[in-house]
Amino acid sequence: MGPLLSYFAQNLVNHVPRDKPxxxxxxxxxxxxxxxxSYLNGADIQRESHYLLVSRAFLFKILASDKRSYAYSLKSSFSGAFYDLIRTRFLLSDSQIKQIFDEETAQELVYLPDDKKKIIEVLNQHSTRIEEVITPSKQAYLSYLETLGVLHQDSLHLVDVGYSGTIQSLLGILLDKDTHGHYLIASKPGKHIIENQQAEMHGYLKENVKLGDGYLPLDRSMFLESLLTAPYGQFRGIRLNTFDPTKFDFYYGRKVASQRYFHELEQVMKGALQYCEHAAKYGIHFDVEELEMLFTSYLSKANMVPRSVRHIFDIDDDVTGNGTVNALQFFGLA
Known part of the structure; x- marks a missing residue:
């Protein structure tokens, strides 16, 4: 983790304009x-950065009445009742769904991608009611983004592990802004026009690879994602605080093992952060081949990870309907 994170931080320092948060x-x-x-501290550099709460599913929700978002929210396969699609994919509650759709529509069986056009028609027919339901969350989220200075930027510089830039694309649609995505791995690098806004994507470890292409760091990215996690579950909602409208109440999904045992994960990451600072201070650099060699050894050889911490490699994959998955077990490394 130390070499990988220091490499990423070094590239961000080198490729992002100094005046851009x-x-x-x-x-x-x-x-x-x-x-x-940590890397900036070691290099004695000051740059502005912010951690931004966001998730695909939450953006699907607050863009549920915006037809520009359907190319992303209705992309993954699904089979089941329309009610379950709206509840799991768009995070609408039972009461919200009943406010918008009648019982017959809610219980109709739908299949993606086959029924995509039919689903879009239903969403368009109910767009006014959907808008009424999602507006409080949407307005609260825009107020939250305002506090981070997001709304004042002419273009946004966004950072994530990767890979296809869905969140970047959705934020560009939500805010009508050009975006620059900085990723470890970018499946679709370069400049793209998404709903009249430019979205530029750059991968610093690898570009132009997709899941299943045989590039191990991407094919087994669950391993990395299970360690790179915040102490709470999936970001699912936001409201203005009832007693102090200048503050926000945030809502999250269930926690997986790495979040329940976050104190253990913190010990792992403490060492990685110290390494980032050390690497910057003493000018330690890695090239791509060295990182791939280091990373691949953990991704392809069994029992590289100590037994006592294997439980922190759980991640949730609710958006695609897979529930909780342990990355080590999934790939036969435990």
């Missing part, structure tokens, strides 16, 4: 931002 996304961004600041 960096916004670190989702649960992975929690440790990526801390690693970046």
């Amino acid at each position: 960096l916004y670190f996304l989702a649960r992975e961004g929690y440790w990526l931002e801390k690693a970046y600041q």
Whole structure:
């Protein structure tokens, strides 16, 4: 983790304009931002950065009435009742779904990708009611982004592990801003026009690889994601605080093992952050081949990870319907 995070931080320092704040996304961004600041400390550099709470599912929710988002929210396969699609994919509660859709519509069986057009028609027909339901969350989230200075940027520099830039694309749609995505691995690098906004994506470890192409750090990215996690579950909602409207109440999904035993994960990451600072201070650099060799040894050889910490490699994969998965067990490394 130390070499990988210091390499990423070094590239961010080298490739992002000094006057542009960096916004670190989702649960992975929690440790990526801390690693970046540790590297800056070691190099005696000052740059602005923020950890930004966001998730695909939450953006699907607050963009549920925006047809520009359907290319992303309806991309993954699904089979089941329309009610379950709206509840799991768009994070709407039971009462919210009943406010918007009648019982017959809610219970109709749908399949993705086959029924994509039909689902879009239903969403479009109910867009006014959807908008009414999601507006409080959407307005609260925009107020939260305002506190981080996001709304004042002419273009956003976003950081995540990777890979296809879905959150970057959705934020560009939500805010009508050009975005620059900085990733370890970028499946779709380069400049793209997404709903009249430019989205530029750059991968510092690898570009132009997709899941299943045989590039181990991507094919087994669950391993990395299980360690790079914030202390709480998936970001699911936000409201203005009832007693103090200048503050926010945040809502999260269930915790997986690495979050329940976060004190153990913190000990692992403490060493990684110290390494980032050390690498910056003494000018220690890694090239891509060295990192791939180090990383691949953990991703392809059984029993490299001590038995006492194997339980922290659980991640949740609720968006795709897979529940909780242990990365080590999944790939036969435990």
